[in-house]
Amino acid sequence: MTLLQAIGYFLVEAARSLLRAWRASAVAILTIALSIYVGSFVLLVTGNLIEATSAWQEDVRITVYLAETASEEDRRRVEQALAEPGWTGEIRRVSREEALQRFSRSFPRLSDLAASEDLALPESFEASLLVSADQEGLAVWRREIAALPGVEQVDDDREWLDSLAQLVGAIRSLGLVIGFGLLIAAAFTIASVVKLTAYLYLEEITVLRLVGATEFFIRGPFYMAGLLQGLAGGLIALVVLSLTRWSIAARAGDAFWRPLLVGDFLSPAAQAGLVLLAGSAGFAGAFVSLRRERLEAPSDP
Structure with missing residues (x-):
């Protein structure tokens, strides 16, 4: 069996296993989608704020209000x-x-x-x-x-721009920490789902061992299942993020803060990176969950 044939087999078997335990799989996918959504939303908002702050810093003004x-x-x-x-x-x-x-x-x-x-x-x-x-x-x-x-007050743009830059940095750091924590939780959820699914297939795995199947061939579908759950969660997160941005833009109208929150969407590279991150988390969860498992059916007494 070639590598491409093996990957095709893994995909088919992974899809079967996900459908067999679809409730647990849905929970895992939604968990990882939530983690990626939180992180991507923070990146979207803070990215637009940083871009706006940089533009404002190039056009700093001092305003003198008269009495x-x-x-x-x-x-x-x-x-x-x-x-x-x-x-x-x-x-x-x-x-x-x-x-x-x-x-x-x-x-x-x-x-x-x-x-x-x-x-x-x-x-x-x-x-x-x-x-x-x-x-x-x-x-x-x-x-x-x-x-x-005759002078009532003097305002310097640099003061509030510096404060805004610090606030944006703090929000980005906090949001990414929360998103990373949720991503770890999602990886553990996927690990539990993959382990549960593997136990449902113990008899089939035993038969595969009897006919000489390798560990790569036996475990591959479960690793693929974790990868698919992660990729699905990442794609769902980006779709929901796009809908969120569209909803905010529609409600904001011509408000001055509209471009600050939803001015530019994430770049294609950032979107691809987030989906790959979600897929990697799913694969890592599956790999860790089965690393020490022998995946053998219990012997008859």
């Missing part, structure tokens, strides 16, 4: 202070009306609030920061601007 009592002289003084050090690129003056328009575009579901008189957004100046800006001097410069007459 309602700020005079025209105060505005000129603030604009001059923003341009003096040479650390800034474009400087834009944002009126209250433009700020309200931005709010309406970013939060379309709160458009009624933007149209009411209860929401009073301040006038501000926005200045893009150059990458070459001196960090220590920049901190002193910010404090000087904050102390100018």
Whole structure:
């Protein structure tokens, strides 16, 4: 029997064994699907967040919010202070009306609030920061601007971007740890299913031994069963992840956070890697479960 013929035999026998113990097999497949889904969802969301954070870091801005009592002289003084050090690129003056328009575009579901008189957004100046800006001097410069007459508040994008990057890193680490833990649990579940299935076939295995079948030929179908369960779980996880992404995108509409969560799907390489990881976990579970088993039918008393 050639290798291809052996693989074909393993596939047929593995399918038979999975159907014979379909309830336990379904539990194992769903368990590994859950583990891959958790890990892939974390990778999807954090990947989009990391990409967005990197893009934002290339366009860092400092925003100076003006008090309602700020005079025209105060505005000129603030604009001059923003341009003096040479650390800034474009400087834009944002009126209250433009700020309200931005709010309406970013939060379309709160458009009624933007149209009411209860929401009073301040006038501000926005200045893009150059990458070459001196960090220590920049901190002193910010404090000087904050102390100018007519200035209500000074925001630096770098502060919240650094916090966001740390948060994304923590979420990714936690999610991957949880996903890996579930993957280990799924491998043990598959191991139990494969061992149970093997015991159901003990009499057939005994006959195979009598006719001279090798261990590779006897155990191959069970290893293939573990591999198939893992691959099936990985594929199910990706299908559910795709449906989840589609559902979120449909519900989010034009919300500003939509591209952050579901902007780009996992790359083909990442998808293939996750499915192979699931298959490897299934194969490993099957291999470990049968490693010390002799798979012999009990002898008659």
